[in-house]
Amino acid sequence: MSVHDELTSAQRSLDELLRSVKRLEQQLGSGGLEMRRVRMDADRLRESLALLREADAGPAKPRRPELVSISDTPYDNTLWTDSDDEGLGARDRRAP
Numbered sequence: 001m002s003v004h005d006e007l008t009s010a011q012r013s014l015d016e017l018l019r020s021v022k023r024l025e026q027q028l029g030s031g032g033l034e035m036r037r038v039r040m041d042a043d044r045l046r047e048s049l050a051l052l053r054e055a056d057a058g059p060a061k062p063r064r065p066e067l068v069s070i071s072d073t074p075y076d077n078t079l080w081t082d083s084d085d086e087g088l089g090a091r092d093r094r095a096p
Contacts, residue, residue, distance in 0.1 A: 017042060
């Protein structure tokens with residue numbers, strides 16, 4: 001059997017286990033410590049099997065970042081009239 005077939009078989013068995021746990025909860029009640037532990041263990045198995053399925057799907061192909069085109073035209077100089085040159089201070093004052 002292939003890994004995919006084994007995972008499918010495990011999923012079917014887990015689904016049956018979850019149905020049985022649900023029936024037990026209905027008969028015994030869900031308030032007891034033992035029943036809560038069984039429910040948590042079954043849920044953890046479901047999550048673990050989902051992780052195995054994701055791992056079997058193979059590593060996700062890295063997405064290429066979306067390219068952003070930057071224009072070669074110069075910026076409008078009026079955008080910079082209210083700013084100081086970094087590290088040099090204001091234009092009308094001397095640096096120490």
